[in-house]
Amino acid sequence: MSTSYTVCGICEQGCGLKVTTENRRVIKVEPDKDNPYSWQDFCIKAGKSHLALNHPKRITQPMKRVGDRYVATSYDEAVAAIAEGFNRIIDQHGANAVASYVGNPNGFNFGSALFHTMLLDAIGTESRYWVGSIDQNALHVVSDELYGNPWVSLQADIDHCDHFLLIGTNPQISTMCWIGYSPNGWKRVLARKAEGAEVVVVDPRRTESAAKASQHIQPLPESDWALLLAIIKVIVDKDLGRPRDQHLQGLERVLAIAASADLDDLAKRCDIPVEVIIQLAENFARAPRAMAVARTGVSVGRHGVLALWLTQVLNYLTDRVESEGGLYYVSGVLDLLAAGDTLFPHSEAKSRLRGNKNVAGAHSLAELADEITTPGEGQIRGLIINSGNPVVSGPEGHKLDAALADLDMLVVIDQFQRESHRHADWLIPGDHFLERDDINPLIQSLSPTPRAQQARAAVPLPETMRYEWEFLRDLTLAMDKPLLDGKKWLNPLVKASIWLARVTGKKQLALSPNLLSRLLIRSGGRFSWSEISRATHGLGKVDDRPQFGTLFEKLSQQGRKVALAPDSFVRHLQQTLDTPLAKNPEFPLQLISRRRLKMMNSWSVETSMTAMSEREKTGDRIEINTEDGQRFGLQEGQTVTVSSAVAELRAVVHLSDDIRPGVAVMEHGWGHRTFDPKTGQGSYNGGVNRNQLVSNRDLDPLSRVPRLNGTDIRVTPVTAASPSNPAELAAR
Ligand SMILES: Nc1nc2c(c(=O)[nH]1)N[C@H]1C(S)=C(S)[C@@H](COP(=O)(O)OP(=O)(O)OC[C@H]3O[C@@H](n4cnc5c(=O)[nH]c(N)nc54)[C@H](O)[C@@H]3O)O[C@H]1N2
Ligand SMILES: Nc1nc2c(c(=O)[nH]1)N[C@H]1C(S)=C(S)[C@@H](COP(=O)(O)OP(=O)(O)OC[C@H]3O[C@@H](n4cnc5c(=O)[nH]c(N)nc54)[C@H](O)[C@@H]3O)O[C@H]1N2
Numbered sequence: 148m149s150t151s152y153t154v155c156g157i158c159e160q161g162c163g164l165k166v167t168t169e170n171r172r173v174i175k176v177e178p179d180k181d182n183p184y185s186w187q188d189f190c191i192k193a194g195k196s197h198l199a200l201n202h203p204k205r206i207t208q209p210m211k212r213v214g215d216r217y218v219a220t221s222y223d224e225a226v227a228a229i230a231e232g233f234n235r236i237i238d239q240h241g242a243n244a245v246a247s248y249v250g251n252p253n254g255f256n257f258g259s260a261l262f263h264t265m266l267l268d269a270i271g272t273e274s275r276y277w278v279g280s281i282d283q284n285a286l287h288v289v290s291d292e293l294y295g296n297p298w299v300s301l302q303a304d305i306d307h308c309d310h311f312l313l314i315g316t317n318p319q320i321s322t323m324c325w326i327g328y329s330p331n332g333w334k335r336v337l338a339r340k341a342e343g344a345e346v347v348v349v350d351p352r353r354t355e356s357a358a359k360a361s362q363h364i365q366p367l368p369e370s371d372w373a374l375l376l377a378i379i380k381v382i383v384d385k386d387l388g389r390p391r392d393q394h395l396q397g398l399e400r401v402l403a404i405a406a407s408a409d410l411d412d413l414a415k416r417c418d419i420p421v422e423v424i425i426q427l428a429e430n431f432a433r434a435p436r437a438m439a440v441a442r443t444g445v446s447v448g449r450h451g452v453l454a455l456w457l458t459q460v461l462n463y464l465t466d467r468v469e470s471e472g473g474l475y476y477v478s479g480v481l482d483l484l485a486a487g488d489t490l491f492p493h494s495e496a497k498s499r500l501r502g503n504k505n506v507a508g509a510h511s512l513a514e515l516a517d518e519i520t521t522p523g524e525g526q527i528r529g530l531i532i533n534s535g536n537p538v539v540s541g542p543e544g545h546k547l548d549a550a551l552a553d554l555d556m557l558v559v560i561d562q563f564q565r566e567s568h569r570h571a572d573w574l575i576p577g578d579h580f581l582e583r584d585d586i587n588p589l590i591q592s593l594s595p596t597p598r599a600q601q602a603r604a605a606v607p608l609p610e611t612m613r614y615e616w617e618f619l620r621d622l623t624l625a626m627d628k629p630l631l632d633g634k635k636w637l638n639p640l641v642k643a644s645i646w647l648a649r650v651t652g653k654k655q656l657a658l659s660p661n662l663l664s665r666l667l668i669r670s671g672g673r674f675s676w677s678e679i680s681r682a683t684h685g686l687g688k689v690d691d692r693p694q695f696g697t698l699f700e701k702l703s704q705q706g707r708k709v710a711l712a713p714d715s716f717v718r719h720l721q722q723t724l725d726t727p728l729a730k731n732p733e734f735p736l737q738l739i740s741r742r743r744l745k746m747m748n749s750w751s752v753e754t755s756m757t758a759m760s761e762r763e764k765t766g767d768r769i770e771i772n773t774e775d776g777q778r779f780g781l782q783e784g785q786t787v788t789v790s791s792a793v794a795e796l797r798a799v800v801h802l803s804d805d806i807r808p809g810v811a812v813m814e815h816g817w818g819h820r821t822f823d824p825k826t827g828q829g830s831y832n833g834g835v836n837r838n839q840l841v842s843n844r845d846l847d848p849l850s851r852v853p854r855l856n857g858t859d860i861r862v863t864p865v866t867a868a869s870p871s872n873p874a875e876l877a878a879r
């Protein structure tokens with residue numbers, strides 16, 4: 148038996164792990180309690196993560212589609228054929244005809260993410276789609292406008308905060324992470340509460356976190372912008388603000404908007420009484436130290452950008468940024484404010500059909516299906532999906548599924564063949580974080596205090612596999628595209644270095660992710676590579692005190708202030724205010740989502756979901772308020788049809804007083820299959836894919852995120868004509 152220490156690669160929290168192996172198999176994954184930084188959030192998702200390693204359905208060799216079967220091939224054959232196929236598409240239809248969708252786990256796989264981007268740059272395609280457009284795009288849009296850099300995110304000074312306003316986040320289940328993370332964050336919030344701090348949770352559902360809060364506010368979905376503007380208005384009217392205006396630009400404009408807003412109208416829009424709003428505003432403004440934080444729950448709704456923007460306006464107005472117990476910018480292992488533009492070059496690319504500008508370098512997943520199926524110059528004919536399950540996790544998956552079938556070539560890099568991959572022409576094995584030796588300087592830069600830890604492989608890759616980044620590098624070379632920054636003459640040198648590394652057995656001689664991490668970490672100047680290499684349990688102290696003021700200093704070095712009132716936001720706010728509150732009687736409920744501890748979006752099927760009891764497998768459940776149940780004549784346990792403007796499906800009613808009236812809740816990540824490419828057999832994971840109800844046309848106009856939270860729906864008793872989900876799936 149042997150023990151090694153590494154970093155969890157499942158969510159941003161990046162917990163320290165202790166991994167026990169026997170005969171080159173992982174037998175146990177536990178928290179690494181010697182990790183000075185992060186282990187306390189350790190959860191069952193990591194505890195069962197090793198079950199994927201030797202799973203019989205895992206893809207461990209490149210698989211080629213032959214008719215309706217897959218056959219195993221060599222990497223050389225796969226690389227040559229894919230290169231030839233993509234080059235043919237590019238020759239006929241141009242570079243934009245080869246597209247890419249990158250899912251969430253790729254963010255934790257530095258080598259794969261890096262070489263994937265290098266491949267796209269080498270091809271020169273602007274047809275880039277990624278998970279941000281079904282997750283955090285609202286933050287990127289807000290940061291881009293406020294700070295001139297989409298990657299700036301502020302960290303939380305939890306241990307010194309007296310008042311937490313938490314909007315659209317459920318940290319008891321999800322942990323405190325979202326483009327940044329707070330180790331043991333939720334428990335530290337609760338520890339502050341025990342010491343007298345106020346914790347206010349804003350959520351239409353009485354969540355696990357809301358149940359532990361001091362106060363729970365239940366607004367209508369997608370109305371947080373109205374609640375926030377109302378709070379800001381009260382603060383402005385009562386002169387409770389104390390903005391540091393020397394760092395702010397546009398403050399006057401924001402104050403004028405707040406002064407002219409109509410409190411009663413805003414209160415109606417979020418359905419929170421005016422007296423409650425006044426109290427919320429006074430409590431927030433008068434707290435000695437406070438922070439307002441808005442996350443996924445609002446970002447994946449129609450007014451995500453407005454809500455995230457107004458959250459920051461509230462923070463700046465009450466001096467909660469770069470001050471103790473509030474939010475602050477940290478220059479970690481990398482200084483993202485300084486490095487942002489080099490790492491993520493600005494792109495003005497617009498989508499072909501809808502003409503939308505990209506966000507953080509990528510178009511919205513909501514546009515992908517149409518871009519594949521609509522003929523014309525630039526139509527997408529080839530696609531590479533890396534670490535994503537967009538048919539399940541994104542909007543109107545059934546349409547995307549049909550579009551994927553229409554491609555000339557679909558290449559998938561994943562550990563498993565899931566619903567989004569069933570039309571794949573090529574399946575390329577995905578590596579597992581327990582097999583990786585890497586450090587992710589980008590994710591680690593999003594820490595509240597400087598932190599660095601190298602992940603260390605607990606087990607080697609299966610002999611038949613290469614790392615994802617090696618496949619992507621070889622594909623770029625085989626396509627004869629410039630691997631580095633337009634410098635095609637470097638390709639032979641890279642090829643020579645790969646050869647040299649192979650014959651000498653010295654991996655470090657080849658162009659590798661670790662070489663690039665090393666360069667990045669050196670440029671950040673925070674830790675030395677040898678220090679990091681020696682630190683088995685990682686470097687960094689959670690209780691280091693921040694240097695407040697860094698954000699303002701860095702911005703002023705760039706000749707900037709915080710742009711508090713961007714034109715596009717102000718315009719959209721005005722339009723939203725001018726649009727009267729109206730409910731379509733055809734769809735009287737709004738559907739929101741929930742996560743659970745044993746699931747990671749759609750992909751813990753082979754690992755932590757195996758620890759779910761049959762009773763826990765409620766992926767076809769729709770939760771609605773008890774009074775709404777009576778209003779619509781629905782009983783507990785009744786099977787119903789859930790309809791939206793774009794789809795309908797079956798679900799089972801659960802009546803609950805935890806849900807506010809007018810709202811329904813269904814978990815995402817259910818209702819899909821995992822296939823065994825060796826046999827062609829698919830197994831159904833239970834539940835229904837509630838995201839089919841989400842329109843791919845009804846988006847937040849500023850972030851292009853679809854309404855994964857807030858979808859207008861109707862719930863009616865089933866009739867003979869209603870589709871039955873599993874059967875419907877099997878028939879597809
Ligand atoms: N209704 C609703 N929908 C939502 C959300 C919501 O709150 N409500 N949340 C959204 C959010 S926040 C997110 S992040 C998205 C997620 O959306 P996606 O990232 O598109 O999809 P996932 O379901 O996370 O699937 C990830 C895929 O990556 C594979 N994978 C895991 N590890 C690796 C690896 O190391 N290498 C490779 N190559 N593949 C790997 C898994 O097998 C799986 O197939 O879903 C969004 N969808
Ligand atoms: N166990 C587990 N942990 C995870 C994940 C997982 O799938 N499972 N996913 C990881 C990922 S990829 C992410 S991005 C993070 C997300 O973590 P969080 O940002 O905490 O997001 P959620 O857990 O989706 O919680 C969002 C909350 O918003 C509420 N909500 C819905 N609509 C609205 C609205 O209009 N207004 C308000 N105020 N609230 C609303 C929902 O009821 C829900 O409780 O979690 C990460 N951690």
Ligand code: SF4
Pocket residue numbers: 155156157158159160161162188189190191192193194322
């Ligand atoms: S999945 Fe669990 S163990 Fe892994 S980083 Fe996230 S919270 Fe930590």
Ligand SMILES: [Mo]
Pocket residue numbers: 251282
């Ligand atoms: Mo996410």
